[in-house]
Amino acid sequence: MKIVGRVMLMTSAFLILMTPVKTAAQQVQYDVVLASGRVMDPESNLDAVRYVGIRDGKIAAISTQPLKGRTVIDVKGLVIAPGFIDLHSHGQDDENYRYKARDGVTTALEMEVGVSPVASWYAEREGKALINFGATVSHIQAKMTVMKDTGTFLPRDNAINRVSTPAEVSQVTALINQGLDEGALGIGFGINYVPTTTRAEVFDLFALSAKRGVANYVHMRNAGAVEPASGVGSLQEVLADAAATGASLHVVHITSMCLRQTITCLAMIEGARSHGLDVTTEAYPYTATQTRLESAIYDEGWQEKFGITYKDLQWVTTGERLTAETFARYRKEGGSVIGHAIPEEISRLAVADPRVMVASDGLIEKGKGHPRGTGTFARVLGLYVREQKAVSLMDAIRKMSLMPAQRLEKVVPSMRMKGRVKVGTDADLTIFDPATVIDRATFEQPALYSEGIRHVLVGGVFVVRDEKIVEGVKPGKAIRRTTR
Ligand SMILES: [Zn+2]
Helix, strand or coil: CHHHHHHHHHHHHHHHHHCCCCCHHHHCEEEEEEEEEEEEECCCCEEEEEEEEEECCEEEEEECCCCEEEEEEECCCCEEEECEEECEECCCCHHHHHHHHHCCEEEEEEEEEEECCCHHHHHHHCCCCCCEEEEEEEHHHHHHHHCCCCCCCCCCCHHHHCCCCHHHHHHHHHHHHHHHHCCCCEEEEEHHHCCCCCHHHHHHHHHHHHHHCCEEEEECCCCCCCCCCCHHHHHHHHHHHHHHHCCEEEECCHHHHHHHHHHHHHHHHHHHHHCCCCEEEEECCCCCEEEECCCHHHCCCHHHHHCCCHHHEEECCCCCECCHHHHHHHHHHCCEEEECCCCHHHHHHHHHCCCEEECCCECEECCEECCHHHHHHHHHHHHHHHHCCCCCHHHHHHHHCHHHHHHHHCCCHHHHHCCCCCCCCECCEEEECCCCCECCCCCCCCCCCCECEEEEEECCEEEEECCEECCCCCCCCECCCCCC
16 A cells, blocks of 8 residues: 555656646736748847747747637748838838838838928828838928928928028927927938038038937938039048047938948948947849839939939839930939939948848838838848848848838937846837748839738737738837937
8 A cells, every 4th residue: 555655746746847847928818929930030140040029019928838819820931020120211101101011111210301390291191000100300391491492301492403502401400409399319411412502511510410319311412423412422521520520320222322432331330339439331132112202302413423424214103214315304204213223233232231221212102212211121131031041140130120120220219128038128010031031022013012021010919910911909109319
């Protein structure tokens, strides 16, 4: 009898020992559980299959063991990445937020052109946005206001045709200070669009940005290789201003500014960084630009600058290629034009470079525009990572999430909660199929959703589920500086 008792005791002890002890994480009920996905965190380089538990909009657990949740989604074979952060999204309305979400973007920021006034821009979107949003204060639009330019988004007359008076310069500076007081993320410049802006004006505003502790997001003064008005020369201007003021600098769309001299421009930026300047840059993965035909970009000399001619220009509204005659007519009318000016090898070079962030420069208007507005992020993952193996999956994810977050987090500490897949960070997540993800948008048909971006969450709320927009949800939050 004693022996039987001992055997039973040992058996139950053995059974208890063999029963795996549930961890604290496993005993909690989460709002959402993403089960058995390949978690890729570009900050820690974690790249492993895990269960991700989400609660109250945050990542609450990352476990090797199954987790309990009100909603449990099997994401086996899919990648769980930080939500993509687009520093260069002109599209800031519901139409564009949908395309962005379907391209894996959880935060879309208007950092280049910027906005002015700032407070009303944020108020218009509060509680009404599908994804997170934010903007810099706009030097261009402050100038358009002060000089009474008749352009809508970009200037077309008064802000272009003459140099500002000292009184106008100080009015513009006042509007920029007001925008920063209202929480703008930095100062946005498009010097190419307001070419009569003097170098002294730019220098003074860089000094202001350094004093206010914000960065400058700059479309430089000139593009192309024709000296002295070249991309390289324009980069020298803003690097010198950053060096002389200590201001932080982000150079937008480096490939469309430096074209065949992109290698030189990247070497200049690397050199400046190695000597202590805070300089970053970005590119979109396409071989064509887009802008307004009536803008200063297409002033006389554009063919030499860009090394292209009329047939390389495509009218956005009709998709037609231009001639000398239609160029003149449409320039008078005004409208968007695509310029097939960036060599493929230059585009690939920038996408492959781990120092260059991915940013779309996207803007879709009633289904018309450049495919970069709808397909940029899926294109990097499908064409450049999977098909061309030009960049690793982790580097690509880093260029589309962690690096943009780091660009902003000194100015907006809440960005430390984005661009990562870590316990405690915001549940802004993009879940995609690395075997099928691809852009579908083309220059002829730009308004096509990307494929393979399976689910997207903003603050733990699904905005895309099974490759469909979730209707009726507006979890997007303002990304904004807090001002005393
Ligand atoms: Zn630009």
